[in-house]
Amino acid sequence: MSSRSDWWKDYLENKAQKEALEKQIKQYLEENVDITKMQLEHSYAVLSLLQKHQVILSKINQYFDGKANHALMERFIDNITQLKEMDRIYKENYENIQLKQWFW
Numbered sequence: 001m002s003s004r005s006d007w008w009k010d011y012l013e014n015k016a017q018k019e020a021l022e023k024q025i026k027q028y029l030e031e032n033v034d035i036t037k038m039q040l041e042h043s044y045a046v047l048s049l050l051q052k053h054q055v056i057l058s059k060i061n062q063y064f065d066g067k068a069n070h071a072l073m074e075r076f077i078d079n080i081t082q083l084k085e086m087d088r089i090y091k092e093n094y095e096n097i098q099l100k101q102w103f104w
Contacts, residue, residue: 050087
C-alpha cells in the first residue's frame with residue numbers, strides 16, 4: 001500500500017513541478033515579448049531615415065557632378081537598400097512578436 005501512495009505522491013509532486021515550470025517559462029517569455037516589442041518600437045526610425053536619404057540623394061544630383069556625384073549616389077543608394085532591408089526585418093520581427101504574444 002505504501003508503494004502505491006508513494007507513487008501517487010511522486011506523481012502529484014512531479015505534476016505540480018511541471019505546471020509551475022510551465023507557468024514560469026510562459027511568464028518569462030511573455031515578459032521578453034513585451035520588452036522586445038518596446039525596444040523595436042523605441043528604436044524604429046527607419047522610415048524617417050529612408051526619407052531623409054532620398055532628400056539628400058536628390059540634393060546630391062543637383063549640386064555635384066562627375067565622379068563625386070557618382071560615388072555619393074552609389075553610397076546613398078546602398079544606404080537606402082540597407083534601410084529597406086532593416087524595415088523589412090523590423091516588420092517581420094514585429095509580426096512574429098505579435099503572433100507569439102497572441103499564442104501565449
